[in-house]
Amino acid sequence: MKIGIVCYPTFGGSGVLATELGKALAQKGHHVHFITYQQPVRLNGFIPNIFYHEVQVATYPLFDYPPYETALSSTLVDVIKNNHLQLLHVHYAIPHASAAYMAKKILEQEGIYIPVITTLHGTDITLVGRDKTYAPVVAFSINQSDAITAVSQNLRDETFNTFKIQKPIEVIHNFVDVERFSRKPIDAFKKLIAPNGERVLLHASNFRKVKRVEDVVQIFHEVNQQIPSKLLFVGDGPERGVAEELCRKLNTCDDVHFVGKQEQMEDILAIADLFLLTSQYESFGLAALEAMAAGVPVVSTNAGGLPEIMVQGVTGYMGNIGDVQTMSHQAIDILQFDERLNEFKKNAAQHAKRFDIHNIVPLYEQLYDEVLSKELVH
Numbered sequence: 001m002k003i004g005i006v007c008y009p010t011f012g013g014s015g016v017l018a019t020e021l022g023k024a025l026a027q028k029g030h031h032v033h034f035i036t037y038q039q040p041v042r043l044n045g046f047i048p049n050i051f052y053h054e055v056q057v058a059t060y061p062l063f064d065y066p067p068y069e070t071a072l073s074s075t076l077v078d079v080i081k082n083n084h085l086q087l088l089h090v091h092y093a094i095p096h097a098s099a100a101y102m103a104k105k106i107l108e109q110e111g112i113y114i115p116v117i118t119t120l121h122g123t124d125i126t127l128v129g130r131d132k133t134y135a136p137v138v139a140f141s142i143n144q145s146d147a148i149t150a151v152s153q154n155l156r157d158e159t160f161n162t163f164k165i166q167k168p169i170e171v172i173h174n175f176v177d178v179e180r181f182s183r184k185p186i187d188a189f190k191k192l193i194a195p196n197g198e199r200v201l202l203h204a205s206n207f208r209k210v211k212r213v214e215d216v217v218q219i220f221h222e223v224n225q226q227i228p229s230k231l232l233f234v235g236d237g238p239e240r241g242v243a244e245e246l247c248r249k250l251n252t253c254d255d256v257h258f259v260g261k262q263e264q265m266e267d268i269l270a271i272a273d274l275f276l277l278t279s280q281y282e283s284f285g286l287a288a289l290e291a292m293a294a295g296v297p298v299v300s301t302n303a304g305g306l307p308e309i310m311v312q313g314v315t316g317y318m319g320n321i322g323d324v325q326t327m328s329h330q331a332i333d334i335l336q337f338d339e340r341l342n343e344f345k346k347n348a349a350q351h352a353k354r355f356d357i358h359n360i361v362p363l364y365e366q367l368y369d370e371v372l373s374k375e376l377v378h
Contacts, residue, residue: 001368002031002084004076006100007091009040014121016286017151017174018091019043024177024361026050035079037068041263053079069095069102076103080114087368089117090145093125094134097141115371118145120169122283122304125159139163147371149364152305155283170367173308174284175360178353181293183270190271193257199229199335202272202296204265204287205279207237212301214239215278215324217246217256219299222328224255227335231256234268269294273341274331280321282306292316293352297344299331309355315348 003025007018019042022032026047033051034040043052055075057066076099079085088103090096097118104114118141125138142148142159148169150156156169194200201220205211213233220231233243233256240258247253262268269275275291277300282288284305288298292309298316300306310318317330334344 001025001372002033002086003368004033004035004079004083004085004088005091006035006072006076006088006096007040009036009038009043014091014119015040016042017121018089018119020175020177020357021089021361021364022050023047024357025365028361028365031083033079033083033085035072035075037072044263051083069099072096072099073102073106076100077106080107081110081112085114086372087115087117089119089364089368091119092121093118093138093141097145098137101141101144115146115374116144117147117149117367117371118142119172120148120150120155120159120283122151122155122281125155125162125283135163139165143167146374147367149367151284152308154305154308158283172363172367173355173360174286174289175355175357176286176289176293176352178293178349178356181266181269181290181352182349183266183294185270186267189267193232193271194230196228198255199223199227199273200232200271201229201274201276201331202232202234202268202291203276203278204234204262204268205237205277207235207239207243209239210280211237211239212278212280212322213243214246215322215327216276217243217250217252218324219276219278219328219331220256221250221252222324223331223335224252226332229255229335232268232272233258234260234262234265236260265290266294269296272296273345274299274334275316276327276331277301277306278321278324278327279303279306285309289352289355292348293355295345295349297334297341297348299327299334301327309351311347311351314344315351316344 005022008015019040026032026049031049035053037055057071090100100116149172151174203216275296275298282304301321302318319326
């Protein structure tokens with residue numbers, strides 16, 4: 001198949017999933033064309049049948065804001081025509097689904113029919129979609145898609161509750177490349193972070209308010225008072241300053257390391273003992289799944305789609321949003337004894353295999369076949 005993938009090229013979960021899906025499809029022999037404004041961060045290394053098309057956005061004095069959606073639609077038309085794409089798979093409703101709809105209507109005028117599959121990832125529904133500025137366009141674009149998927153049952157339900165969706169939404173969970181995350185820790189690296197054999201706790205996110213990074217710091221502070229520990233903060237974003245200020249207030253700065261955005265998460269997760277995810281909402285929780293694939297148990301909130309991937313008391317624990325005290329006790333329970341920690345690590349790695357890339361990618365291929373077979377009838 002010749003597939004076009006439209007996504008955000010950043011560190012967020014939607015961009016990561018879209019890129020890893022494209023790479024997996026290419027390795028199975030499909031021709032995959034990424035169309036976005038810059039090369040996706042996970043699109044590293046050469047794969048012969050992966051192609052990247054950059055969306056060029058011209059700036060004119062007339063426009064206060066560059067018209068990215070229009071430029072994307074035009075680029076889609078050009079790429080589809082010149083590379084004979086068979087379908088578009090767009091990740092995130094705005095502006096990708098709406099731009100794909102415009103491209104589709106333009107191409108219909110030239111006798112070219114291109115089906116569009118839209119995958120919903122989270123904030124396109126729970127945040128952007130609820131904004132009255134965007135809601136009508138989000139609903140229209142989703143309804144005009146030839147097929148719709150959501151990365152969790154929770155997100156599917158949220159979508160139906162938020163919009164008048166007239167088509168079925170298929171749940172295809174996010175996935176992880178278990179083999180990639182099955183790494184042995186680099187001893188020298190771990191020794192630098194935890195020179196005296198301290199436990200290593202980890203949080204990775206885009207540091208937005210919804211991630212509640214202050215809760216991470218508070219949980220770590222409670223744990224560190226009972227079990228000598230270090231905390232790694234991976235990522236960056238608007239709430240980083242808040243987290244740093246709380247570290248200073250609690251006098252934990254010497255034990256907390258902010259390492260910024262990192263691409264090789266598998267090497268960092270390999271030295272971790274526990275992953276903390278204190279979000280107000282997670283449509284799925286890809287960071288938690290990647291942690292489990294690396295054999296790292298998770299203490300998280302029970303928000304959104306997290307209960308769909310976590311097993312309480314087996315792969316880790318879940319607590320209520322903002323319940324720092326409970327999550328601190330849960331973390332201590334996991335970290336206190338080596339034998340117990342190792343059992344949680346083993347359980348986490350085993351459970352993550354359910355979401356292995358080799359189990360999930362065929363579901364997308366099946367969906368592509370179904371959509372294309374409908375188009376042959378069309």
